[in-house]
Amino acid sequence: ELKVEQNPLFLSMQEGKNYTIYCNYSTTSDRLYWYRQDPGKSLESLFVLLSNGAVKQEGRLMASLDTKARLSTLHITAAVHDLSATYFCAVDFGNEKLTFGTGTRLTIIP
Amino acid sequence: SAVISQKPSRDICQRGTSLTIQCQVDSQVTMMFWYRQQPGQSLTLIATANQGSEATYESGFVIDKFPISRPNLTFSTLTVSNMSPEDSSIYLCSVVPQTNYGYTFGSGTRLTVV
Numbered sequence: 442e443l444k445v446e447q448n449p450l451f452l453s454m455q456e457g458k459n460y461t462i463y464c465n466y467s468t469t470s471d472r473l474y475w476y477r478q479d480p481g482k483s484l485e486s487l488f489v490l491l492s493n494g495a496v497k498q499e500g501r502l503m504a505s506l507d508t509k510a511r512l513s514t515l516h517i518t519a520a521v522h523d524l525s526a527t528y529f530c531a532v533d534f535g536n537e538k539l540t541f542g543t544g545t546r547l548t549i550i551p
Numbered sequence: 552s553a554v555i556s557q558k559p560s561r562d563i564c565q566r567g568t569s570l571t572i573q574c575q576v577d578s579q580v581t582m583m584f585w586y587r588q589q590p591g592q593s594l595t596l597i598a599t600a601n602q603g604s605e606a607t608y609e610s611g612f613v614i615d616k617f618p619i620s621r622p623n624l625t626f627s628t629l630t631v632s633n634m635s636p637e638d639s640s641i642y643l644c645s646v647v648p649q650t651n652y653g654y655t656f657g658s659g660t661r662l663t664v665v
Contacts, residue, residue, distance in 0.1 A: 474653045481661070483643060484594075486552075486653030529593060531654075537582060537647055539654060541594045 447542035454520045462545045464513040464530035471508045472533035477526045525549045557657030571630045572660045574644035579624035588641040600627045634664045
């Protein structure tokens with residue numbers, strides 16, 4: 442079965458702190474995507490990771506992919522309120538269809 | 552990356568009726584995908600729509616309930632038929648990237664069935 446698991450499901454962070462969201466998937470893939478969704482909005486593409494060891498950074502967010510461990514991480518550095526949103530990872534298992542993780546609802550508190 | 556125009560953005564419908572959602576892409580794409588996002592949940596793929604062939608439905612979704620049209624390489628519709636309150640969700644279309652961009656999503660249709 443093709444599965445994508447994210448943890449934690451809910452994350453409440455203080456501003457200025459660092460944290461990591463984890464995305465594990467069930468079988469071989471080297472195509473993983475991270476998205477952000479604000480309440481009532483559609484999905485915004487954050488990162489596209491297409492090979493083992495890929496690392497992408499944008500502002501306070503950094504994503505990495507370890508295809509051997511079937512693991513991707515989304516690291517948040519010095520969180521600010523603007524980063525409050527739900528974050529999804531999604532995996533293409535080779536059929537060009539995306540299987541989404543459960544999502545992580547991130548709340549940044551002052 | 553592609554730009555998708557999706558409409559309607561939201562609707563409130565009576566149970567037993569049907570709603571058709573449209574997605575227009577600004578470039579030709581081979582595959583279009585339709586997703587459902589139930590309240591507070593992740594996204595679930597409903598079906599894949601290829602131009603010139605019947606849509607391919609995922610487990611748990613059937614053509615009679617969610618008929619899809621794909622008349623050309625830039626347009627697709629999803630109909631939610633004989634609606635019940637359980638169909639209240641956000642419906643999103645998506646396209647396969649032509650380059651190494653993330654899959655692009657439409658703005659979504661928030662459907663409430665009363």
